[in-house]
Amino acid sequence: MPRVPGLATKDAGPVIRIGYWFAKRRFKVVPEPFSVLARHRKLFMAAARHELAAEKASRKLPANVRELAVYRVAQQLGCSWCVDFGTMLQKHEGLDVERLKHINDYLTSPTYTRQERLAVAYADAMTDTPVSATDEQLAELRAEFGDEGVIELTYQIGLENMRARTYSALDIRDQGFSSGDACRLPEADLRSAGA
Structure with missing residues (x-):
């Protein structure tokens, strides 16, 4: 509670x-x-x-890049509600959630793309206290995603830091969003029906 x-x-x-x-x-x-x-x-x-x-x-970045970076923040900060909800969102984007079990090995795991590795590393750097993002890291992100993509990624990572820290402080825990079809999003139902 x-x-x-x-x-x-x-x-x-x-x-x-x-x-x-x-x-x-x-x-x-x-x-x-x-x-x-x-x-x-x-x-x-x-x-x-x-x-x-x-x-x-937030439509400049590929969904897999954005959602994985946000998930990583939740995982790093230990927000079980955010991890649960984020896993559900990834499921409904049609993303492979099984690979989330290996996110700690994102640098070497073949299940992660170069873009995803860059985004997760940036999420880690932004979640560090103090923030450890570097000029080189930002230059690489800008080359990969452009200025708008970097701003979107930075904003979404910052937003998830706020959510995860807030929900953790208030002891808000997972609700079972990621398990089964209990909390399917209507949009996901429409996509799977071909609408």
Whole structure:
């Protein structure tokens, strides 16, 4: 149970209830971070708008590169909720989640591409305290992904650092998103149906 309990639907005002309705429609359940954040209505709304806008804007990088870098941050910081949710997102992107078991060997594992290795190494450097990203690393990333790609990667890694640190501090734990079909995203259902 999180250190600050989530806000029950029955106790939520109309704005939060609408947010919960959208979350249930998309994820089949209200993600626990949403219900915890709902204790502060204005931050809940700000976070919801921000997450949707960041998701919509992040289209320069290949999904496998972006999602793997974000997953790595969650794994490095030990956020079980983020690892769980991130694994589900990768499943629904059609990515191979079995290889996540070998992410600690990303530099030598043949299951990772050069782009993915660069992104994971950058995620590690940005997650270090203090940040250990180098000029050489950024130059290599710029050559591979361009300026917009580097900005997107940096932003997404930074955003996941915020999420993972926040959820870990509040002791928000995995909800089983990555297991089976319990929490399938509607978009994934449409893709698999050929729509």
